[in-house]
Amino acid sequence: METVDVKKDNGIGWVFLNRPDKLNAINMKMIQELLTAIKNYEEDNEVKVIVITGRGKAFSAGADISQFKELTPAGAWELARKGRELMDYIERVPKPTIAMINGYALGGGLELAMACDFRIASEDAMFGLPEINLGIYPGFGGTQRLLRLVGKTKALEMMMTGDRITAQEAERIGLLNKVVPKEKLEEETIKFAQKLMEKSPLILSILKSVVLYGNDAPLLDGLNMESLGWGFVFSTNDQKEGVNAFLEKRKPNFQGK
Numbered sequence: 001m002e003t004v005d006v007k008k009d010n011g012i013g014w015v016f017l018n019r020p021d022k023l024n025a026i027n028m029k030m031i032q033e034l035l036t037a038i039k040n041y042e043e044d045n046e047v048k049v050i051v052i053t054g055r056g057k058a059f060s061a062g063a064d065i066s067q068f069k070e071l072t073p074a075g076a077w078e079l080a081r082k083g084r085e086l087m088d089y090i091e092r093v094p095k096p097t098i099a100m101i102n103g104y105a106l107g108g109g110l111e112l113a114m115a116c117d118f119r120i121a122s123e124d125a126m127f128g129l130p131e132i133n134l135g136i137y138p139g140f141g142g143t144q145r146l147l148r149l150v151g152k153t154k155a156l157e158m159m160m161t162g163d164r165i166t167a168q169e170a171e172r173i174g175l176l177n178k179v180v181p182k183e184k185l186e187e188e189t190i191k192f193a194q195k196l197m198e199k200s201p202l203i204l205s206i207l208k209s210v211v212l213y214g215n216d217a218p219l220l221d222g223l224n225m226e227s228l229g230w231g232f233v234f235s236t237n238d239q240k241e242g243v244n245a246f247l248e249k250r251k252p253n254f255q256g257k
């Protein structure tokens with residue numbers, strides 16, 4: 001692949017945005033290659049957790065602005081659809097996903113991070129949706145995901161001013177799970193991924209789909225989905241293993257079945 005590279009290591013499927021000289025600006029090629037990388041990891045049983053990060057000093061500075069000059073309305077619509085399709089796919093992939101944010105996460109870069117389940121950032125990372133300064137607004141799902149993550153007041157402030165915020169502020173408003181010193185970013189991300197890998201991958205994927213369903217559904221529908229799923233979980237080996245391990249005072253050994 002030209003714009004993305006990948007590495008599998010101890011259950012983690014790493015995805016690196018790899019246009020460091022352009023601060024990992026997301027062009028059409030990168031959208032396609034990211035989708036391929038995520039789909040490959042989805043099918044790969046050795047991969048339990050997917051981590052997305054950037055090569056160089058940025059996570060990503062957003063969609064590639066150099067492609068905007070010649071963009072027709074139909075082309076812009078296509079770019080927004082493809083970008084959105086990627087973010088929606090990442091959000092729904094049935095494995096935990098972590099954005100390891102090593103610098104700027106702006107525009108489409110922040111939208112990519114928001115599509116992941118978890119966001120861990122280095123303390124010098126910067127966040128923002130500056131699209132308004134280009135005379136546009138976020139088009140890869142950011143208007144909706146930021147709203148849901150931090151609420152209307154902060155979401156509108158970030159989108160309407162285009163101002164950047166620090167990692168500390170991003171953590172305070174609920175955009176991040178963790179802020180860590182730069183030199184510990186990888187270590188802390190791996191630790192977090194390992195915690196997830198101790199759980200049943202099957203139950204994690206069912207839990208993820210119940211939570212995502214509830215995010216977009218009326219409360220009663222979400223609660224019904226929870227109860228139905230909860231009943232279903234009792235048909236799995238991992239539920240039996242979890243309960244037996246507790247009763248036998250040992251660590252569970254989940255098989256994802």
Ligand SMILES: CC(C)(COP(=O)(O)OP(=O)(O)OC[C@H]1O[C@@H](n2cnc3c(N)ncnc32)[C@H](O)[C@@H]1OP(=O)(O)O)[C@@H](O)C(=O)NCCC(=O)NCCSC(=O)CCO
Binds near residue numbers: 021104109111142
């Ligand atoms: C991120 C900024 C603030 C970094 O500034 P600085 O450190 O001064 O680095 P630059 O010299 O500006 O950038 C280095 C290099 O990368 C190119 N680049 C940076 N961002 C983009 C981008 N989004 N698209 C295309 N290219 C980009 C920059 O042109 C330089 O290339 P050279 O060939 O060396 O000139 C700063 O870069 C910045 O503000 N970037 C834009 C952030 C932004 O507006 N993002 C929103 C994009 S629209 C979008 O995402 C739509 C989807 O909702």
